[in-house]
Amino acid sequence: MTQHLDTLSVHAGYTPDATGAVMPPIYTSSTYAQRAPGEHSGYEYARSGNPTRWAFEKALAELEGGVAGFAFASGLAAMSTVLELLDAGSEVVAVDDLYGGAYRMFERVRNRSAGLKVRYVAPEDTAAVRAAIAPSTKLLWIEIPTNPLLKLIDLRAAIDAAHAVGAMVVVDATFATPYLLRPLEYGADIVLHSITKYLNGHSDVIGGAAIVRSPELAERLGYLQNAIGGVLDPFSSFLALRGLRTLPLRVQRHCSNAQAIAEWLGQQAGVADVIYPGLPSHPQHALARQQFPRGFGGIVSVRLQADEAGVRRFLAALKLFTLAESLGGVESLVNLPWAMTHASIPEEDRLRRGVGPNLLRLSVGVEHVDDLIDDLRQGLAQIG
Numbered sequence: 001m002t003q004h005l006d007t008l009s010v011h012a013g014y015t016p017d018a019t020g021a022v023m024p025p026i027y028t029s030s031t032y033a034q035r036a037p038g039e040h041s042g043y044e045y046a047r048s049g050n051p052t053r054w055a056f057e058k059a060l061a062e063l064e065g066g067v068a069g070f071a072f073a074s075g076l077a078a079m080s081t082v083l084e085l086l087d088a089g090s091e092v093v094a095v096d097d098l099y100g101g102a103y104r105m106f107e108r109v110r111n112r113s114a115g116l117k118v119r120y121v122a123p124e125d126t127a128a129v130r131a132a133i134a135p136s137t138k139l140l141w142i143e144i145p146t147n148p149l150l151k152l153i154d155l156r157a158a159i160d161a162a163h164a165v166g167a168m169v170v171v172d173a174t175f176a177t178p179y180l181l182r183p184l185e186y187g188a189d190i191v192l193h194s195i196t197k198y199l200n201g202h203s204d205v206i207g208g209a210a211i212v213r214s215p216e217l218a219e220r221l222g223y224l225q226n227a228i229g230g231v232l233d234p235f236s237s238f239l240a241l242r243g244l245r246t247l248p249l250r251v252q253r254h255c256s257n258a259q260a261i262a263e264w265l266g267q268q269a270g271v272a273d274v275i276y277p278g279l280p281s282h283p284q285h286a287l288a289r290q291q292f293p294r295g296f297g298g299i300v301s302v303r304l305q306a307d308e309a310g311v312r313r314f315l316a317a318l319k320l321f322t323l324a325e326s327l328g329g330v331e332s333l334v335n336l337p338w339a340m341t342h343a344s345i346p347e348e349d350r351l352r353r354g355v356g357p358n359l360l361r362l363s364v365g366v367e368h369v370d371d372l373i374d375d376l377r378q379g380l381a382q383i384g
């Protein structure tokens with residue numbers, strides 16, 4: 001019997017050890033005694049393997065339905081290690097509404113250091129996605145939903161098109177979490193997470209993860225994790241596993257709060273546009289209902305009917321929504337991608353993509369929804 005995600009997330013990765021401890025101890029030792037040269041308990045040096053990290057990694061693999069999980073010091077450390085699976089000069093196709101740091105990694109780092117050539121494609125246009133994938137494509141890089149415009153992609157069609165030319169598919173499902181969407185079930189080769197966000201869920205860890213579908217990729221990525229060395233530390237591994245235990249509970253609340261806030265915002269003067277996959281007005285709402293049967297996530301993007309000064313008055317008035325980068329914690333945050341998370345993207349690209357100075361991204365927390373709406377109401381009153 002396959003267990004529900006709610007049950008799995010409480011138990012995954014660890015059973016009480018010899019002491020009976022129901023949560024894994026934090027092993028801080030950097031090295032492990034060997035009985036004879038090369039004869040050890042499975043642990044030799046803590047970059048290569050650490051029992052606390054392994055418990056978290058095993059839990060990730062179970063939650064995503066993969067064969068192995070690997071935890072890294074940040075989401076970008078996970079990305080950079082995954083990209084080392086490619087040979088220099090490889091051609092990559094990526095969705096065009098990328099996390100700013102992913103875009104920076106492709107364009108400002110790996111283009112120079114590894115000659116990666118990245119083509120960007122609109123994920124909502126399935127024909128364009130198919131057309132962008134060429135016989136020479138080695139990797140398809142997907143984010144679902146995208147950041148900050150919450151675009152979706154027809155995963156099945158995109159993954160099939162990539163596999164038809166032998167390209168690998170990586171899905172950054174940070175915004176979705178395994179509670180809402182499990183990309184490996186669609187045939188993706190690797191799922192990537194910034195565990196800094198929902199998986200840890202409490203805004204007190206920086207970490208990343210990659211979960212793989214095949215033993216062959218497990219072997220290759222495990223080798224790279226150790227060879228490159230950007231591993232998650234034991235204390236963060238412990239915290240992140242503790243966070244995972246309540247993932248379904250938290251995500252349910254994030255989703256119901258976000259849905260209510262998106263619907264409410266849609267009726268307010270001062271709001272030009274609300275972007276949320278759970279609204280019938282979202283251009284891919286039908287696809288969203290297929291791919292996200294449990295809920296549409298905790299992120300709501302909104303364009304205010306305001307100039308820059310009005311946007312700043314709104315932000316300054318908010319009391320519960322903290323102005324900050326990041327997302328996915330229990331507390332509500334608001335971000336102005338134009339000036340914050342997406343500032344590293346050239347201005348004309350931002351404008352072309354629809355990330356203008358009046359677009360805000362809300363990370364809706366788990367507070368009482370009425371209090372959150374009250375806060376937004378008094379913020380909107382400051383715009384006019």
Ligand SMILES: *Cc1c(COP(=O)(O)O)cnc(C)c1O
Binds near residue numbers: 077147172196206208
């Ligand atoms: C935050 C984020 C990352 C980067 O993760 P870090 O933990 O900040 O390095 C990558 N992808 C998405 C979608 C993110 O939101």
